[in-house]
Amino acid sequence: xxxxxxxxxxxxxxxxxxxxxxxxxxxxxxxxxxxxxxxxxxxxxxxxxxxxxxxxxxxxxxxxxxxxxxxxxxxxxxxxxxxxxxxxxxxxxxxxxxxxxxxxxxxxxxxxxxxxxxxxxxxxxxxxxxxxxxxxxxxxxxxxxxxxxxxxxxxxxxxxxxxxxxxxxxxxxxxxxxxxxxxxxxxxxxxxxxxxxxxxxxxxxxxxxxxxxxxxxxxxxxxxxxxxxxxxxxxxxxxxxxxxxxxxxxxxxxxxxxxxxxxxxxxxxxxxxxxxxxxxxxxxxxxxxxxxxxxxxxxxxxxxxx
Amino acid sequence: xxxxxxxxxxxxxxxxxxxxxxxxxxxxxxxxxxxxxxxxxxxxxxxxxxxxxxxxxxxxxxxxxxxxxxxxxxxxxxxxxxxxxxxxxxxxxxxxxxxxxxxxxxxxxx
Numbered sequence: 001x002x003x004x005x006x007x008x009x010x011x012x013x014x015x016x017x018x019x020x021x022x023x024x025x026x027x028x029x030x031x032x033x034x035x036x037x038x039x040x041x042x043x044x045x046x047x048x049x050x051x052x053x054x055x056x057x058x059x060x061x062x063x064x065x066x067x068x069x070x071x072x073x074x075x076x077x078x079x080x081x082x083x084x085x086x087x088x089x090x091x092x093x094x095x096x097x098x099x100x101x102x103x104x105x106x107x108x109x110x111x112x113x114x115x116x117x118x119x120x121x122x123x124x125x126x127x128x129x130x131x132x133x134x135x136x137x138x139x140x141x142x143x144x145x146x147x148x149x150x151x152x153x154x155x156x157x158x159x160x161x162x163x164x165x166x167x168x169x170x171x172x173x174x175x176x177x178x179x180x181x182x183x184x185x186x187x188x189x190x191x192x193x194x195x196x197x198x199x200x201x202x203x204x205x206x207x208x209x210x211x212x213x214x215x216x217x218x219x220x221x222x223x224x225x226x227x228x229x230x231x232x233x234x235x236x237x238x239x240x241x242x243x244x245x246x247x248x249x250x251x252x253x254x255x256x257x258x259x260x261x262x263x264x265x266x267x268x269x270x271x272x273x274x275x276x277x278x279x280x281x282x283x284x285x286x287x288x289x290x291x292x293x294x295x296x297x298x299x300x301x302x303x304x305x306x
Numbered sequence: 307x308x309x310x311x312x313x314x315x316x317x318x319x320x321x322x323x324x325x326x327x328x329x330x331x332x333x334x335x336x337x338x339x340x341x342x343x344x345x346x347x348x349x350x351x352x353x354x355x356x357x358x359x360x361x362x363x364x365x366x367x368x369x370x371x372x373x374x375x376x377x378x379x380x381x382x383x384x385x386x387x388x389x390x391x392x393x394x395x396x397x398x399x400x401x402x403x404x405x406x407x408x409x410x411x412x413x414x415x416x
Contacts, residue, residue, distance in 0.1 A: 036343050209377055211377065
């Protein structure tokens with residue numbers, strides 16, 4: 001059987017596309033990936049999604065999105081797409097050994113936390129190294145943790161971590177933060193937070209059993225390295241688009257974001273559409289992702305009619 | 307029907323460490339988004355592996371000692387215990403197959 005549309009990814013973009021495609025009787029299939037609900041599922045309060053004047057919890061919001069899409073016939077599977085073929089119609093999508101055929105694809109795979117690429121970082125992930133302060137902050141009560149990064153999410157996480165940790169050190173590679181003024185002020189005024197300027201983390205010391213003991217920091221000016229004791233490492237150094245499955249098949253920019261045609265969600269391959277953070281490194285908001293998900297479903301409808 | 311058992315600081319040794327069959331333990335908390343994703347998957351696995359693997363959950367909020375004892379620093383963390391010690395560990399909300407692969411490995415090592 002050939003599906004009309006397969007949606008890959010289940011954040012605000014994917015689930016909004018599913019809602020609209022469902023209402024258009026396209027019987028969308030959603031492969032949710034390894035993080036159903038997307039990045040919002042590891043946040044706490046979402047205060048900037050319109051319609052929720054008191055704010056809403058990220059995981060709850062995504063649960064509502066999903067229910068609404070399912071109500072109109074979307075089929076959502078907690079499965080990961082491992083391979084696609086889009087050079088001829090119908091397109092093919094693989095989930096493990098199972099192959100699906102479809103007339104159109106909406107790519108809404110989003111972006112994932114960027115890592116530094118250190119061997120020690122990989123070894124200690126989940127054992128003292130984390131990309132999710134809201135998930136793991138709890139385990140650092142009265143501890144000293146560091147957060148690597150200088151943007152709004154780094155500041156947000158630093159502030160969140162002070163609920164548990166006795167001290168939070170922000171490690172930043174420049175001498176000023178990229179974060180918005182309001183977030184900077186909150187951080188500067190928080191007595192539990194200190195900032196280590198002009199420093200990059202080059203190694204992490206610890207074991208999977210005992211966790212992190214220290215990190216090695218290199219001063220970006222003097223290039224000298226030093227040991228900095230801490231109990232946990234949180235990374236907030238930006239995101240990478242989840243596009244490895246599509247590499248070489250679609251036009252992407254240097255960072256791997258999918259390039260879409262102005263004012264639409266059309267990619268360089270007819271019948272393949274992209275929505276949300278996977279094609280947007282500028283706005284990256286739940287509401288913009290949802291908006292583009294809606295556009296993608298409408299683009300699919302038009303494409304199938306023509 | 308619920309197939310998972312609630313493990314806690316007081317029954318952990320008896321239910322997990324002294325178990326005759328392997329035990330899959332899901333360390334979780336109410337406030338953890340990814341834990342909500344993995345919860346139903348663990349429940350499914352509990353049904354499918356019934357009789358072969360005991361499956362249960364530890365709420366880290368209410369059972370800090372057990373979480374600390376096994377060095378849990380990230381949730382969800384899934385630990386597989388075999389004959390009283392940790393045989394395998396999976397961190398994060400991973401697809402079901404990653405978990406069943408780990409369980410099959412432990413079962414086949416016998």
